[in-house]
Amino acid sequence: MLVYEDILEWLDTNPRIQDLRKKAKELGVKIKKRMRKREIIKVIREDIMKRLEGSEERRANVTSNFGEVQSQSEVKKAQDLPQTYGKDKLVLMPVNPHWLHAYWDLSPNTIRAIESLPLGSKVVLRLHDVTYIIFDGSNAHRTFEVSVDIRFTKNYYFNVPVAGADYLVELGYKDPTGKFVTLMRSNVCKAPKDYPSSSTRERWLDLRTKKKRVFVAGEVVVKPVEKAVGVSSMNVLENPSPSGGGSFMWEKVKSGAGKGGL
Amino acid sequence: MPSGYIVFVLHAHLPYVRHPEYEEFLEERWLFEAMFETYIPLLKMFKRLENDGVNFKLTMSITPPLMEMLTAEDLMDKFERHMKSLIELAQKEVDRTAQEDPRKHKMAQYYLKDFQDTLKVFYSYDRNILNGFKEYMEKGKLDILTCNATHGYLPLMEIHPYAVKAQVKIGVDTYKKHMGVKPRGIWLAECAYYPGLDEILAEYGLEYFFVDSHGLWYADERPHYGVYRPVITPNDVFVFARDPESSELVWSADVGYPGDGRYREFYRDIGFDREFEYIKPYIDKSGVRINTGIKYHKITDKSIPLSDKDYYDIDEALQAVKEHASDFVSKKLSQAQNLKSLFNGVEPVIVAPFDAELFGHWWYEGVYFLEEFFRNVANTKLRVATAGEIVDRLETVQIVTPAASSWGANGYNEVWLNGKTDWIYPHQHEFEERMREVAQNIDESNELMVRLAKQLARELLLLQSSDWAFIITTGTSVDYAVNRTKEHARRFLELYDMYKSGNIDEGRLSYYEWIDGIFPDVDYKVYAS
Known part of the structure; x- marks a missing residue:
């Protein structure tokens, strides 16, 4: 650490260009032949700053290992959380209007049941569109199926066809004859809406009289200018979700949406 | 009208x-x-x-x-110490910048007065x-x-x-x-x-x-x-x-306005610019260089690298503010x-x-x-x-x-629910269910049990902070956020085991009450509803 600081200080003392080239070589910093002194200093400085940041991250980890336990091994041990709670559970949550996330946990009984399925059976997830209905196992508007290997996966991201619709997931298996058997059913999850209501009804409340009025309005006075979702050049492989949303897969976070945070 | x-x-x-x-x-x-x-x-x-x-x-x-x-008294003590140390640093900067660019010297004087005023305001409201x-x-x-x-x-x-x-x-x-x-x-x-x-x-x-x-x-x-x-x-x-x-x-x-070249550059700070021996007492104890709050550079132009930024002048910046x-x-x-x-x-x-x-x-x-x-x-x-x-x-x-x-x-949930953060929710949801179980079944005449239930609620609540997932997603202080999530989870599990066995380690409980002491009167019974 100190060595880098010393070099930084030395850079401020207006060293000779030959010495700078030598130092760059020592540090393994690439410099071009035609570079002027000022440029070499800049390149070295930036490289050192990068190294310092790297070691900063490592050290920050050390200070961040808070808690009552001080020794490294104990900290490590503390961080292992259970892989399962041994209960049957299937939960469906909204990510955005086009993606839902399901996770599951299995009880030992269910695991045994799955392990003893007859040869040729297949564990699958079924996603049902259950908008405006009480699901009875067979009345979904649409049903989608994907097979999963529950030995390796404990969750799944569904790209759903309709925003604003209600969905439900079942985890089950198909027996060798192709018959689907449910093992678990999730909660109902509404995919968020990303479009304005088509209703022209307006309800109003008079706060003094507490009276309500309902009428059919022609047009709203302010038509929103919504945010466009898109990219300036489309590479299908890089951007797997041309339908919009799904940016969680790109791991991109725009700052413009309002969150800063320290 | x-x-x-x-x-x-x-x-x-x-x-x-x-x-x-x-x-x-x-x-x-x-x-x-x-x-x-x-x-x-x-x-x-x-x-x-x-x-x-x-x-x-x-x-x-x-x-x-x-x-x-x-x-929190202890945190406010630390804040007071922090400000005093910052004032000391600003004083050194006033002396030192007398030999440097006059714009730096002007700002050093500005910071010194500003920090002193800040501490006065803090005292004026009884800390x-x-x-x-x-x-x-x-x-x-x-x-x-x-x-x-x-x-x-x-x-x-x-x-x-x-x-x-x-x-x-x-x-x-x-x-x-x-x-x-x-x-x-x-x-x-x-x-x-x-x-x-x-x-x-x-x-x-x-x-x-x-x-x-x-x-x-x-x-x-x-x-x-x-x-x-x-x-x-x-x-x-x-x-x-x-x-x-x-x-x-x-x-x-x-x-937006904050990108104007006359405004102060966030990422140039004397915590990084000054030589190590001099700045050491004012950065992290481990020697990690961090921001001190004393900055002498302006954005200048967003496209130029940090090393080429020009000096900042508060009066010039305040002119931009007016505009x-x-x-x-x-x-x-x-x-x-x-x-x-x-x-x-x-x-x-x-x-x-x-x-x-x-x-x-x-x-x-x-x-x-x-x-x-x-x-x-x-x-x-x-x-x-x-x-x-x-x-x-x-x-x-x-x-x-x-x-x-x-x-x-x-506009939706993907900052908090994505491939980097989805591991949090199975634990969180499980703990929510267990917290409810505790709240519904607890013997309220058992003082120690009530303390345990309250601490369970605190660990769950702290784990639920959206900040951890946000930090993990944006990649700023990931290790800290991951550690916090896992530590609260681990403490919750340890306390829940005590609840299950009825065997409460009071020393342990007191320790967690001290280090995770948010909401002393937390109403754990609301989980029973």
């Missing part, structure tokens, strides 16, 4: 970072920096405006973890700056909102309404404890709403909350006046929606006038919410911008108002259920 109203909303929040078992802790600096760069400068601004007889109205959430930290905010609340200048307990991300708790209720109720309780009155409005963590949440808000007496623009645009029925008039939900809670135009002007680092505040006021005024004529004379309500820490911390001159805004707007037909005042003035209001939405990137 006014052309319209503007409601400025500042959301002041930091996650609960308090490590009493350490003399110094790197991440506790988040609070100190927010205090001397944002919260205390705001109090100073209130004073200046008040002294000059300028009307100002601000709506501000101060979240429960922030209230708890600002009233509890909440007293300052309370003072202006009582004077009718501030509408202080609460927030849900630990800033938990409520849409991902929807499957457990009792967990959502606990977040809301503990948010209300904590506000009462510190402010002495009931909160009227709430800022929902991350501005995140789902249909049905308003019913829980109503249950705890909350009168209004805020959503992002698309929360109203995609509501069950179309909002007649768009985002420019509050609406009411069928559960009788008022809703304000964010004006997208105001956000863009102020927030965006690319096209930007005047531009903002004239844009808002003409926006209001246009809307009012579109609305046949009904006054629009423009809602401009921001993270409070943007002003002062990220955008150093942001607090001065707010001040200039209030000075300028006073001479126009645009009126400033608090959210509470708007609600009190409403006569008719449209009934609407907003759509699920948040102010995170792309």
Whole structure:
């Protein structure tokens, strides 16, 4: 650490260009032949700053290992959380209007049941569109199926066809004859809406009289200018979700949406 | 007649970072920096405006973890030490910069005085700056909102309404404890709403909350006046929606005001620029270089590297503030006038919410911008108002259920639920269920058991903070956020084992009560509902 600081200080003392080239070589910093002194200093400085940041991250980890336990091994041990709670559970949550996330946990009984399925059976997830209905196992508007290997996966991201619709997931298996058997059913999850209501009804409340009025309005006075979702050049492989949303897969976070945070 | 109203909303929040078992802790600096760069400068601004007889109205959430930290003796001792050390450094800088560029010397003198004033303000409120905010609340200048307990991300708790209720109720309780009155409005963590949440808000007496623009645009029925008039939900809670135009002007680092070349450069700090031996006492104990708050460079030009930035001059920056505040006021005024004529004379309500820490911390001159805004707007037909005042003035209001939405990137839940963070929720949901089990079955006459239940609630609440997932997603202090999540989970599991076995290790329990001591009177029974 100190060595880098010393070099930084030395850079401020207006060293000779030959010495700078030598130092760059020592540090393994690439410099071009035609570079002027000022440029070499800049390149070295930036490289050192990068190294310092790297070691900063490592050290920050050390200070961040808070808690009552001080020794490294104990900290490590503390961080292992259970892989399962041994209960049957299937939960469906909204990510955005086009993606839902399901996770599951299995009880030992269910695991045994799955392990003893007859040869040729297949564990699958079924996603049902259950908008405006009480699901009875067979009345979904649409049903989608994907097979999963529950030995390796404990969750799944569904790209759903309709925003604003209600969905439900079942985890089950198909027996060798192709018959689907449910093992678990999730909660109902509404995919968020990303479009304005088509209703022209307006309800109003008079706060003094507490009276309500309902009428059919022609047009709203302010038509929103919504945010466009898109990219300036489309590479299908890089951007797997041309339908919009799904940016969680790109791991991109725009700052413009309002969150800063320290 | 006014052309319209503007409601400025500042959301002041930091996650609960308090490590009493350490003399110094790197991440506790988040609070100190927010205090001397944002919260205390705001109090100073209130004073200046008040002294000059300028009307100002601000709506501000101060979240429960922030209230708890600002009233924690040990943290405030550390803050005092931090400021004293900073003043010492500024004094050295004044001496040292006498030999350097005069612009640096000018700023060193400015910082020294500024830090000294900051500490004086801190003392003037008896080392509890909440007293300052309370003072202006009582004077009718501030509408202080609460927030849900630990800033938990409520849409991902929807499957457990009792967990959502606990977040809301503990948010209300904590506000009462510190402010002495009931909160009227709430800022929902991350501005995140789902249909049905308003019913829980109503249950705890909350009168209004805020959503992002698309929360109203995609509501069950179309909002007649768009985002420019509050609406009411069928559960009788008022809703304000964010004006997208105001956000863009102020927030965006690319096209917004804060990107102006005359403003201070956040990323050049003497914590990195000065030689190690000199700066060592003022950076992290481990030797890690960090920001000190003393910065001598301006943005200059966004495209040039940090090493080529020119020196900063506060007077030049304040000139930029004047221009930007005047531009903002004239844009808002003409926006209001246009809307009012579109609305046949009904006054629009423009809602401009921001993270409070943007002003002062990220955008150093942001607090001065707010001040200039209030000075300028006073001479126009645009009126400033608090959210509470708007609600009190409403006569008719449209009934609407907003759509699920948040102010995170792309407007929904993906900042908090994605491939990097999805491992958190199976644990969180499991603990919510266990917490309910404990609350429903506990023997309340057993004092030790009650203490255990309260600590379980604290560990769960701290784990639920949306901050951890946010930090993991944005990649800023990932290790800290991952550690916090796992530590709270581990402590929860350990305490739950004690509950199950009936074998309570009181020493252990006391230790956790000390290091995770948020909400001393936490109402764990709300989980039984």
